[in-house]
Amino acid sequence: MSKPTAAFFKIHFNAVFLVFLLSHASSQFHGAQEQAILVKLKQYWQNPSSISHWILSSNSTDHCSWPEVTCLNNSVTELNLPNKSISGTIPSLICELQNLTSIDLNYNNIMGEFPKTLYNCSKLENLDLSQNYYIGTIPDDIDKLGRLRYLNLMVNNFSGEVPAAIGSLQDLSTLLLVKNQFNGSLPHEIGNLSKLEILGLAYNSELKQSKFPSSFKNLTKLKTLWMSGTNLIGEIPDFIADMTALEQLDLSCNRLTGEIPNALFLLKNLKGIHLFDNKLFGEIPQVIRASNLTAIDLSQNHLTGRIPSDVGKLEKLSSLVLFYNKLSGEIPESIGQISTLEDVRLFGNRLSGTLPQDFGRYSKLEIFEVCSNRLTGTLPTHLCDRGKLLGVVACDNNLKGELPRSLGNCNSLLRVDVSRNGLTGSIPSGLWTSLNLSMLMISDNMFTGELPRKVSDNLSRLEISNNRFSGEIPIEVKLWRNLDVFYASNNFFNGTIPRELTALPSLSTLLLDQNQLHGSLPSDIIxxxxxxxxxxxxxxLSGQIPEAIGFLPNLNQLDLSGNQFSGQIPSQLGLLWCTDFNLSSNRLTGNIPKEFENGAYSNSFLNNPGLCASTAKVKLHICGSQRNSNLSYPRDLIWISSIAVFVLCLLVSFFVTKFCWKRNHVLDSRWELVAFQMVNFTTKDILLGLKDEKNKIGAGGSGEVYRVDISGHGDFIAVKRIRNKKRPERELEEFQAEVMTLSGIKHSNIVKLMCCMSSEDSKLLVYEYMENGSLYLWLNKHRTSSIILDWPKRFGIAVGAAQGLCYMHHDCSPPIIHRDMKSSNILLDSKFNAKIADFGLAKMLIKQGKPATISTVAGSFGYIAPEYAHTRTIDEKIDVYSFGVILLELTTGRKPNRGDEHRSLAEWAQHYYEEGHSILDALDGDVKEACHLNQMCNAFKLGLYCTRALPSLRPSMRTVLKILLQNCHPPDYRCKNTENEYHDLDHLPQKLTCAISV
Incomplete structure (x- = not known):
């Protein structure tokens, strides 16, 4: 065989070089082609600024350096585009990137149905479309994406059935369908996914009731199973032990019953159990063999019996959470000896006996909460030995002895609450000044000592009432700059109230009652x-009541009773809007301010012999009614003559009035005016305004509304006249409800009641005038003409109304239920700020969270919550329902009683959404602009959330307001969930994406 010649090598080299050149040219062409595809993608998505750097380049590989693009061998394999403000849909050209294996479009504004265009991405393994606005069903042929390993569709609006075809994606290791709108059954085919390691189906509460799927026992590689809020019923099956790889199990917020099976504790790899908020009954099993178990959470169930002693054998346990059950007996001593224990929450049970003294000795304990049990003995002395303790909550027990001295050297502490025990001794000096301490609550014990000169700079809440503290309030109190709440009732404090106490800018609550304080009030109280x-x-306390109290802008509870205050009550106190006001048992003299001359303050001035009033509604003698028995005859005669003249004048006035005003029935009897704030008009000013029918601006079932110019120069007030003729009992009830409610509350989003007037035939309510009328009028104008209330104004109105309702429900004591929330009862001032009006049906709850029952249903059709109509039971959730209807009105432009020809707006909207229709098509087309679509969609979905049929599924107004302010901010604002946590809207909505899933 002859050797290759030089010519042969030359030919071979040239051939190889030619192949290289051709390959290089092909690679360059392919790179340029992919770069062009990416630029077309950017243009299709309307050039979002987040990827503005996607620009064609002469270098065919430049796109591989873009941070959103991953290449392998200069070919695109991954697109990572989370939170890039991408809107629209996913075009088919994306699959022209032929080597694409991963697409991440999480947290964008992508709409429409599941993108079947991705079926052409033949190599796709990872797909993340979570936190977008997808609707409709997951297609039945999704198994065409046969190479998928990772599929994340959570926090969208997918509905219908979870398709059985998902069970054919045999390579799938992660499947996340959390927080959608699925309303079918869980497919048993999911059990065919033999490689599945993570399965998330949580917060799909509309799924059909079902037992734990038996096919899931085949998921032998599954490590995380997240099925909270999936409408599970029945018992936890024993076959769960066959899921041998399980590490995290969350079945919370379902309707599971029965006992916790021993099989749970046979799972060797299990690191956490979460079964809270179910209806599990029975005892915690003694057999606990899960040696790797790091967390136990069985809270909020109905578990009985003792805490198993075997829990102390879990050498890796870091968290023991058993609160809100019915557990009894002693806490096993061995639990305190677990070296990994960090979190102990056992509150709200029936536990008894002494606390294990080893808590904190061997582990870096951070949370220790044993409140509301029947525990005795002392607190463990080693709680903060490792310096990590964040909180000690042991209130409502029968603990004795002193606080552990170690707490005085515990700078990690944030909160200490040992209220309502029998603890004694002094407070460790270091505890007062603990660096991070923000709440110290030790009321209702027998602690002694004096207040310290210095406290923690972070201390915001100090509760020491009902103890045996003594001495003076130190002048160094001015250094407690962050103090918000100070409860110090029923102690032995003496001396004066130092002027320095007024230097606390954040102080909202100050209770110093039942002490031995003396002297006058500080002059700097303003x-x-x-x-x-x-x-x-x-x-x-003595001296005069300072005028400055009347100028405190937020004061609504004032009690100065049982002191030695003297002199007249400053007229400035009439400026206050107090729900609780008490000046009884002092030495006050003179007339009480006219603002307090109504029945609401009938007991506010008792045991002040020198006080008088001009009305019998207050339990004081009438000013001028006490006669001196030594008056001379001439003076008696003058007095009698004066009375006679007065009576004659009344008679003349009566006949003149009857003759001149008979037609209008305005001055048909004596009028009584009760002012709730300083007013600059008289009864005559108001009555003259009612004479002119041109001033009438509205009428309703109980009377008319007038606009009255009290100065003649455009200084308007609104007057509602309630007749006493048709239904006197109901009119009187509504009048009293309006007065009782509005006279006691003060909020920028609640209409201001200035005064009320009453006569034999009529009652008048005088309000601040709202220049832009009601929301109903504006929406009605919009429906019948070209006058448009744009979306930014509508959104501002929604926020204002929510703030007013939130105040009524959560900040008033007792809470106030409006009962007739509707667009006509939302009034708008000159700047379109919303104020809630018409409290004629309002009801105050005796206790927050406790429903009340009424004899008749009242309200407006279309706004009435179903449970109110059917059971006559009322609580805050009926107002939430009505507010939800208002949100639907604002977003759709439809009338509340006319979603379509057969259903109310709320019923129509719920069905419309459940049937998978596009929210965009439901929005009011006259105000629908691209820059507002995100906000309008979220407001629509919030309206759905508020109008759920079951009251328990509706949010509180506090939650509604948080969602409006934090999750539905102006157009380009997105509150990204950086912690990658997703919560039900009933819990921590501030961490939820704006893509609210109802």
């Missing part, structure tokens, strides 16, 4: 701008 509650009763 500094308490944040103060809402001031109770100084049952001391020995």
């Amino acid at each position: 500094s308490w701008k944040s103060l809402r509650t001031l109770n100084l009763s049952k001391n020995q």
